[in-house]
Amino acid sequence: MLMRVLLVNAPTPGYALQPYPPLQLGYLAAALRASGRHDVEILDLGIEEQTDTETTARMQGFDAVGLYFVTMNWREGLRLAALAKQLGLPTMAGGPHAGLVPEETLRHGSLDFAFVGEAEVSLVRLLDALESGAPPTEVPGVVVATADGPRRHPQRAPRPDLRTLPWPARDLIPMSRYREVSDDTSALASRGCPYPCSFCAIRVMSNASYRRRAAKDFVAEVRHVQRTYGFDRFTFFDDIFTIDRRYVLALCAEMKASGLDITWSCETRVDRLDPEILTAMRDTGCYRIFFGVESGNQRILDSISKRTRVQQIKDAVSLTRGAGIRTVMSVMVGTPDDDAETIRDSIRLTRELESDEVWFQPFAPFPGTAIIPRISDLLDDDWMDMYHRLDLRSPVMRTRHLSLEEVKSLYLEAVMSTGARGWVKPSQATHSVS
Numbered sequence: 001m002l003m004r005v006l007l008v009n010a011p012t013p014g015y016a017l018q019p020y021p022p023l024q025l026g027y028l029a030a031a032l033r034a035s036g037r038h039d040v041e042i043l044d045l046g047i048e049e050q051t052d053t054e055t056t057a058r059m060q061g062f063d064a065v066g067l068y069f070v071t072m073n074w075r076e077g078l079r080l081a082a083l084a085k086q087l088g089l090p091t092m093a094g095g096p097h098a099g100l101v102p103e104e105t106l107r108h109g110s111l112d113f114a115f116v117g118e119a120e121v122s123l124v125r126l127l128d129a130l131e132s133g134a135p136p137t138e139v140p141g142v143v144v145a146t147a148d149g150p151r152r153h154p155q156r157a158p159r160p161d162l163r164t165l166p167w168p169a170r171d172l173i174p175m176s177r178y179r180e181v182s183d184d185t186s187a188l189a190s191r192g193c194p195y196p197c198s199f200c201a202i203r204v205m206s207n208a209s210y211r212r213r214a215a216k217d218f219v220a221e222v223r224h225v226q227r228t229y230g231f232d233r234f235t236f237f238d239d240i241f242t243i244d245r246r247y248v249l250a251l252c253a254e255m256k257a258s259g260l261d262i263t264w265s266c267e268t269r270v271d272r273l274d275p276e277i278l279t280a281m282r283d284t285g286c287y288r289i290f291f292g293v294e295s296g297n298q299r300i301l302d303s304i305s306k307r308t309r310v311q312q313i314k315d316a317v318s319l320t321r322g323a324g325i326r327t328v329m330s331v332m333v334g335t336p337d338d339d340a341e342t343i344r345d346s347i348r349l350t351r352e353l354e355s356d357e358v359w360f361q362p363f364a365p366f367p368g369t370a371i372i373p374r375i376s377d378l379l380d381d382d383w384m385d386m387y388h389r390l391d392l393r394s395p396v397m398r399t400r401h402l403s404l405e406e407v408k409s410l411y412l413e414a415v416m417s418t419g420a421r422g423w424v425k426p427s428q429a430t431h432s433v434s
C-alpha cells in the first residue's frame with residue numbers, strides 16, 4: 001500500500017531576502033515518486049500564506065508529514081509539526097537545522113524522526129519501514145524519537161547518485177508564485193564541499209564530500225525550467241560552484257553548445273578562480289559571484305581554517321570585476337578571535353576593494369561544526385538557546401577580546417560602512433543590536 005506524504009516548507013517570517021523554491025523538497029519528492037512506492041505532495045508555506053486551520057485541513061488524508069526548516073525558522077517548523085501531531089500523523093524533520101542537531105530537534109516533542117545528511121534515500125526507506133511495520137530505528141541516516149529518548153542509527157544515510165538523481169519535482173512547487181516575485185530562480189549542479197573551514201555547517205552536512213552532476217543533464221534541467229516556468233535568471237546554489245575548473249569549463253561549453261540564453265550567479269571561494277574560467281562564465285551569462293570572504297585579517301582567516309590569503313581576496317575581486325562580473329563579499333563579524341582591529345580590517349578591505357555588494361553577517365557557531373569544541377570558553381551552559389536566536393542579523397556571541405555589546409557596536413559600524421552596497425539596511429542592524 002502507498003504511503004501518502006505531505007512535505008511542508010516552513011515559512012520564515014521577516015526574512016529579508018528573496019524567497020527561492022524549496023529545491024530540497026523538490027528533490028525528495030522526485031525521489032519518492034521515482035521509488036514508485038509512495039505518493040507525495042508539497043505544501044510551500046515559504047511563498048503561500050495559510051492559516052493554521054487551512055494547514056491542518058491540508059494535512060488531512062496524508063499518512064505522514066515531513067517538515068523542512070532551517071535555523072532561522074526552526075520554531076515555525078516545530079509549530080507546524082505540532083499541527084500534524086494533533087491529527088495523529090507521523091512527523092519527520094529535514095534540512096540543515098534538523099540535520100545538525102537532530103536530538104535537540106526531537107527533544108521538543110512534536111517530531112518523530114529527523115534526517116541526518118542527504119535524505120533522498122533514507123526518506124524512501126523510512127516510509128517503507130513505516131508502511132511495513134519494520135523498526136524505523138534500523139534506517140541509516142534517521143534519528144528516531146523513542147520513549148527512552150532520541151536514537152540515532154550509527155550509519156549515515158547512503159548518498160544518492162547525482163548522475164541518476166531525478167530533477168526536483170518543480171511541478172509540485174508553486175513556481176508561478178515565485179515567478180510573480182522574481183525572474184530569478186535556482187538550480188544545483190553539485191553538492192558538498194571538502195574544505196576544512198571550522199565554522200561551516202555545509203562541510204559537516206556533506207561529510208566533506210563533493211559530487212557533481214553530468215553537465216548535459218544540468219544544462220537540460222536549466223533549459224527545461226526556463227521554457228516551462230519562464231525564468232531567464234538563475235542562481236546556482238552549489239556550495240562552491242568553481243571548485244573543479246574543468247567541470248566549470250565543461251558546464252560553460254555545454255551551455256554555449258546548447259544555445260542556452262540566461263544570466264546566472266553563483267558562490268565560490270576566492271582561491272578557485274582564474275581568468276580563463278571567469279571569461280567562460282561571463283560569456284555564458286554569469287553576472288554576479290558571491291564570495292565567502294569571512295574576514296579581511298589574515299590571523300582571523302587562519303583561526304577559522306579558511307585556508308585563504310587576504311591577497312587572494314584582493315586578486316579574486318579584482319579579476320572578477322575585470323571580467324565584467326559583479327562581486328559580493330560576505331564577511332563575518334565577531335568570530336571567536338576577533339577584536340576591534342580585526343573587524344576594522346574587514347571594513348577597510350571592503351572599502352578598498354569597492355565590491356558591488358558587501359554582506360556583513362554576525363558570526364554564528366553552529367552545533368556539530370569543528371569550531372564548537374575550540375570555543376567552549378565562550379559558550380555558556382545555555383548556549384543552545386543562543387542557537388535559537390540566530391537570524392543572520394543579530395550578533396549572539398562575545399569574542400575572546402570583545403563583549404557582546406562591543407560586537408554589536410562593531411557590527412553596526414560594519415553595516416553602516418556598506419551604505420547602499422549592504423544586504424542589511426542600517427535600520428535593520430540598529431534594530432537587531434538594540
Ligand code: SF4
Pocket residue numbers: 193194195196197200201202203239240269292
Ligand atoms: S565556508 Fe565555503 S569553502 Fe569553507 S567549508 Fe563551507 S562551503 Fe566549503
